[in-house]
Amino acid sequence: MSHPYRPLHAPQLQPQLHFHSHNFREFAPSRHLASHVAAYWTVNFLPVPGNPGHRVIPDGCVDIIVDLFASSSRQAAYVVGLTTQVEVLQFAKARSVWGIRLYSESARTILKSPISTLTANRVFLEDLWGQEALDWVEKLLIAQSVQERIEIVEQQLGQILATNEAPALTLVYQSMQYIYEVKGNLSVTDLADKVNFSERHLRRAFELELGLSPKEMLGIVRFQSVLEELYSGDYFSLTDLALQHGYYDQSHFAGVFKRYYGLPLKRLTKQE
Numbered sequence: 138m139s140h141p142y143r144p145l146h147a148p149q150l151q152p153q154l155h156f157h158s159h160n161f162r163e164f165a166p167s168r169h170l171a172s173h174v175a176a177y178w179t180v181n182f183l184p185v186p187g188n189p190g191h192r193v194i195p196d197g198c199v200d201i202i203v204d205l206f207a208s209s210s211r212q213a214a215y216v217v218g219l220t221t222q223v224e225v226l227q228f229a230k231a232r233s234v235w236g237i238r239l240y241s242e243s244a245r246t247i248l249k250s251p252i253s254t255l256t257a258n259r260v261f262l263e264d265l266w267g268q269e270a271l272d273w274v275e276k277l278l279i280a281q282s283v284q285e286r287i288e289i290v291e292q293q294l295g296q297i298l299a300t301n302e303a304p305a306l307t308l309v310y311q312s313m314q315y316i317y318e319v320k321g322n323l324s325v326t327d328l329a330d331k332v333n334f335s336e337r338h339l340r341r342a343f344e345l346e347l348g349l350s351p352k353e354m355l356g357i358v359r360f361q362s363v364l365e366e367l368y369s370g371d372y373f374s375l376t377d378l379a380l381q382h383g384y385y386d387q388s389h390f391a392g393v394f395k396r397y398y399g400l401p402l403k404r405l406t407k408q409e
Contacts, residue, residue: 144196158183218255223399253348321359
C-alpha cells in the first residue's frame, strides 16, 4: 500500500549540492513496506573546503541511521526523533551513512518505543532492540551493495511487523491521516473536530506519542507540501503559493520557510 505523503530534502531541491564531497541518494521501499517507510537513503561526505554541509530539514519522520564506517556494530546505529527546525551538519571526518526514514505513525511499532522519548535525542538502536540490533547492524556493515542493504532492512522490518499484532488505530494515527490528506492546511481546532476529541485531549495525545504538538506537525507537513510545489515549479507566484497553503501573506510564508529550511525562500524558487 502506498502512502499519501513523501517528504523532500535539500539535495533534491538544490542539485548544486551534489558534488564529489557530498553525495545524497534515496531509494524507494518495496510495496509492502511503503506505508511504513518513506525512503531509504545514503549520504557520503568528505570534509573539504567549500562543502556547505548536509542540511537536515523537518519532515515529520523518524530516522534509523547506521554509520557504515563504524568499526563494530555496537553503537554504529542510532535513532533520531522528530525535528522541528533546520540543522546543517558539518563532519570533521569522512562519513558514509545509511538511513531508514520511518513515518511517525509507524515508527513506534517498528522501534518498540514511543517516539516522544526520541525527540531531540539520538538513541542507540541497541537500547531499543538489544542483541537483535547488533546482529542486524553487523549484516549492514558487511553488505557489499545498496540492494543487499535494502534486502537486509526489509527482511528485518518485515519480521518485526509480522510478529507484532496490528496496533489499534490511535488518535494520533487517525489525526495524521487527516493531516496528510489536506497537506497540513488545517487548524488544530478543525483537526480536533475531525477526530471528535477536544483540542486539549488531542494536544496531550500528540505530546505523549510523538513529543510535539499537533500544530507543529501540521506546520511541518504544510511546509513539505510547499516544497513539493517549489520542486515541481507548478505555481504562479510566491504570493499565490503562500495564500494557497494558508499562510497570512508572503512575509509570514518567508519567515516560516527560513525557520524550517534555514535559507531565504528565493534561493529555491524559479524567481531567483
